[in-house]
Amino acid sequence: RWPSTLRMPRILLVEDETAIADIVLHALRAEGFQAEHCLTGGDALRLARQEAFDLAVLDVGLPDIGGFALCRELRRERDLPVIFLTAQNAEAERLLGLEIGADDYVTKPFSPRELVARVRVVLRRLQPASPMPAVDAPGFLHDEPGKRIRYRGHALDLTRYEYGLLAALLQRPGAVLSRAQLMDRVWGNALDSGDRTVDTHIKTLRAKLRDVAPDADPIRTHRGLGYSLDVG
Ligand code: CA
Secondary structure (H helix, E strand, C coil), rough: CCCCCCCCEEEECCCCCCCHHHHHHHHHHHHEEEEEECCCCCHHHHHHHHHHCCCCEEEEECCCCCHHHHHHHHHHHHCCCCCEECCCHHHHHHHHHHHCCCEEEEECCEEEEEEHHHHHHHHHHHCCCCCCCCCCCCCCECCCCCEEEECCCCCCCCCCCHHHHHHHHCCCCCCECCHHHHHHHHHCCCCCCCHHHHHHHHHHHHHHHHHCCCCCCCCEEEEECEEEEECC
16 A cells, blocks of 8 residues: 555556556556556657656557657656556567566556556655665765765865775665675775785774764774674
């Protein structure tokens, strides 16, 4: 079930066989979705200009412009998740559909229940907020494109290895990264590095953080495991 505070997703169905369309519409509406139906690509384009949809279910074999071309047209204005209804044994159709960026496809004949399940999966996948929001390490501000990190308002003057280590830790605050993981992230396949290398650079990094905040020490050592960044 969708949270009742949210607007129910609006689905555009384009299918020229009314018998199939009726079943699909019924199944979608029974699940609480708002669903509109068009018989042709032309009608769908006109309707999509007037109303915003969250997802489109497009029959590949339409009488006027065809599902793939319709998909392209619909997406010209704005991004729209699409599930194609493809003919049985039409491998080429499925491949082409995926190639042009279909989110999924359902092969005819299909059960309406299966289609509704696919619709749900695609919509859920696109929901922006993940149930677990990323935790931020307090005090840090990471300018990733500029490869700069500020700590408690101070721009840190880091070597590239110190920056790499801190950036790796900042990517997943609270998570313990082993020396091997950090080596891999920061040094890649460099040959001249050993376990001590990570420790050495963590030490200089800590000193720089201590210069900013003498008592904070946000990098935590996990004996035998690795390092993590405190989430406060
Ligand atoms: Ca058709």
